[in-house]
Amino acid sequence: MLMLTHPIGELLKQWQTQRLITPLDRHFALELAHIESIATPSEQVDNGSSSLFLLVCALLSQQLSNQHSCLVIEQINLANPMAEESHRQQQVNCQITISHHQLIEHIGQFDAVGAAGENKPLILEHGRLYLNKYHFFETQVANKLSQLAKQPVNIDLSQSQLPQLLNSLFKANTTEQQAFDWQKIATATALINALAVITGGPGTGKTTTVTKLLLLLLTQSSLTIRLVAPTGKAAARLSESIKASKQRLLGELTQQPKTRITAVLMNALTQIPEEASTLHRLLGVIPNSHQFRHHQHNPLRLDLLVVDEASMVDLPMMYKLLSALPPHGRLILLGDQDQLASVEAGAVLADICVGLKQTSPHAPSPWSMRYSATQSEKITLLTGQDVSQFVHPQPQIGDSLCMLMHSHRFKGDAGIGLLANAVNRGNISAIRQVWQSNHAELNWFEHTPNAQAENLGKQQLLAMSVNAYGQYLQQIQDNQQAIINTNGADAIALPHSEQTIIDSFNQYRILCAMRAGEFGVEGINIAMTESLKQAKLISAQGEFYLGRPIIIQSNDYNLGLFNGDIGLILQDSSKPDRLMAHFVMADGSLLKVLPARLPSHETCFAMTVHKSQGSEFDQVSFVLPIRPSLSQWQLLTKELLYTAITRAKNHFYCLGSASIFEKASQQATSRASGLAWRLWGEDDSK
Numbered sequence: 001m002l003m004l005t006h007p008i009g010e011l012l013k014q015w016q017t018q019r020l021i022t023p024l025d026r027h028f029a030l031e032l033a034h035i036e037s038i039a040t041p042s043e044q045v046d047n048g049s050s051s052l053f054l055l056v057c058a059l060l061s062q063q064l065s066n067q068h069s070c071l072v073i074e075q076i077n078l079a080n081p082m083a084e085e086s087h088r089q090q091q092v093n094c095q096i097t098i099s100h101h102q103l104i105e106h107i108g109q110f111d112a113v114g115a116a117g118e119n120k121p122l123i124l125e126h127g128r129l130y131l132n133k134y135h136f137f138e139t140q141v142a143n144k145l146s147q148l149a150k151q152p153v154n155i156d157l158s159q160s161q162l163p164q165l166l167n168s169l170f171k172a173n174t175t176e177q178q179a180f181d182w183q184k185i186a187t188a189t190a191l192i193n194a195l196a197v198i199t200g201g202p203g204t205g206k207t208t209t210v211t212k213l214l215l216l217l218l219t220q221s222s223l224t225i226r227l228v229a230p231t232g233k234a235a236a237r238l239s240e241s242i243k244a245s246k247q248r249l250l251g252e253l254t255q256q257p258k259t260r261i262t263a264v265l266m267n268a269l270t271q272i273p274e275e276a277s278t279l280h281r282l283l284g285v286i287p288n289s290h291q292f293r294h295h296q297h298n299p300l301r302l303d304l305l306v307v308d309e310a311s312m313v314d315l316p317m318m319y320k321l322l323s324a325l326p327p328h329g330r331l332i333l334l335g336d337q338d339q340l341a342s343v344e345a346g347a348v349l350a351d352i353c354v355g356l357k358q359t360s361p362h363a364p365s366p367w368s369m370r371y372s373a374t375q376s377e378k379i380t381l382l383t384g385q386d387v388s389q390f391v392h393p394q395p396q397i398g399d400s401l402c403m404l405m406h407s408h409r410f411k412g413d414a415g416i417g418l419l420a421n422a423v424n425r426g427n428i429s430a431i432r433q434v435w436q437s438n439h440a441e442l443n444w445f446e447h448t449p450n451a452q453a454e455n456l457g458k459q460q461l462l463a464m465s466v467n468a469y470g471q472y473l474q475q476i477q478d479n480q481q482a483i484i485n486t487n488g489a490d491a492i493a494l495p496h497s498e499q500t501i502i503d504s505f506n507q508y509r510i511l512c513a514m515r516a517g518e519f520g521v522e523g524i525n526i527a528m529t530e531s532l533k534q535a536k537l538i539s540a541q542g543e544f545y546l547g548r549p550i551i552i553q554s555n556d557y558n559l560g561l562f563n564g565d566i567g568l569i570l571q572d573s574s575k576p577d578r579l580m581a582h583f584v585m586a587d588g589s590l591l592k593v594l595p596a597r598l599p600s601h602e603t604c605f606a607m608t609v610h611k612s613q614g615s616e617f618d619q620v621s622f623v624l625p626i627r628p629s630l631s632q633w634q635l636l637t638k639e640l641l642y643t644a645i646t647r648a649k650n651h652f653y654c655l656g657s658a659s660i661f662e663k664a665s666q667q668a669t670s671r672a673s674g675l676a677w678r679l680w681g682e683d684d685s686k
């Protein structure tokens, strides 16, 4: 059943030393072996069931540490389950000698392993092994989403003036050379469903669509609507986008002839909320607890919830969110299914969208809608667009989904959009073509592979970054000069407000693929600080110096600061000789915190791509590692590249080597989960 060169207890220690598993993975396996009443077989080589159990538990824990929701047994490499680097050793230390099918049967016989619904520490279902908790989250999320998708909504299509209202909102789109107005269809989808998932890349009009949707819903009845996003930054952006979208709509409606319809729409427009909060704040954080104030037994008081940046919502959080919805509550998820998956377990949005994916290389588009015949009729009735070609015999939750595919931000031949698209498709020749076309908004800095020589690409990147960060640092120096000129008087009008300086800082960001190493966040932050010091833009004396950007690394509920929040050390305008950390909150207000009171934090001239999700910058520099290790390669995926590229609105710089960029574009993130199978009844993971 197992071939081992050493006792499994020793091998677990060895794998931990080799960093193939974490100490937690090893202890998890040993703890479960204890529950299973298996004495740790450390004395002798035990090639039987006990060792197999320990191995499988270590593999499961390793999967959970890597943000998978479960261990897919069929994906275990029987010849080398722990992925030891066999080329460096004569032989791998461990091999499973039974088939996957036999392995599944065997695992099912352990005492600690139960079937779905059983109260056992581990659950085995459909060839997937779960920790009981994750199995619970996954089944609950699937059930709640499916129920919500079927929940009837109170709308009378035959009587309603909705088609007229829809037409007056979507007139402008008739100029587009598209067969379907997907924004209009998405709006109709969300009008007639309690669950709507509207996905699409940057600038495809998700916020525009949802604003029009809210407007239409508010013409039907008054509703309590809440807008949320996973992070403070994303919530602030949602707020800004909704405000801008309302403003654009107001302009459009004002230009239309004054009819009863426009009057109804204008009135409803004023009722659309603008303030967005974080998911944590919505659910009500209880300090030092994983529980929230709102849950199944104390549901949220709202009629409709809009969640932006839904790709960042992990499986446990999605469970908590769905549980807290009131029975009549409607849910709209907005997000980009191609972005990096959540930092914690699962890839919920991607799993929800899987059923729309077209696997045939000849498919005209990578995605296609999947409607029931009834839904197709309703959409046609509302929008006047015949979507019958998308009717599917097994629509599952397809009636709730709509994908926007046309970017209004990256038009036509704009380099950023073309590059994002080519990366998304993993098309190397298209990637090369984009880089070779010398687009004004794309710049490449080449890594100098010779370790002895100064990395020229890095020097170019640093010089360019000194320039880019120079703007906000210059504004800080202007303020300092103004203070000196007034001889330290207390209340003086500074030339640049804190908000202006923070806005300038947010124009540019360096994003790194990795945390560690010379080309990771740590190394680039050190190099950047040094370069800015040399350019006399910062003094960097002491820990907290004027202009130091910081990123928070843990949650502090009392201060209202959360992991990922970014602030700047600036002079306190009311007491200029005092330095304070300044943060812009989700509602646009400014939070000032004494540096000594800050929770754990680090410098943030450079940050990881993961932490940049939900943010956008005018210009972005992306830094790839020079010689990725085996474990670093696992993180270099096309989702990482895509997310980094699409954070840039106007200019994207990349420091790297073409071969690493291209190889990363060939690696797709895959998160083991049974959610797609539960929602769509098809197995995507096998």
Ligand SMILES: Nc1ncnc2c1ncn2[C@@H]1O[C@H](COP(=O)(O)OP(=O)(O)OP(=O)(O)O)[C@@H](O)[C@H]1O
Binding pocket: 173, 183, 200, 201, 202, 203, 204, 205, 206, 207, 208, 209, 241, 245, 248, 408, 409
């Ligand atoms: N149908 C349309 N015709 C023309 N311009 C549009 C249309 N829809 C959206 N836009 C414009 O595209 C830009 C992006 O729109 P919007 O903010 O709604 O997209 P988004 O998908 O929410 O973007 P993000 O990914 O940044 O959140 C806005 O300037 C908007 O005015």
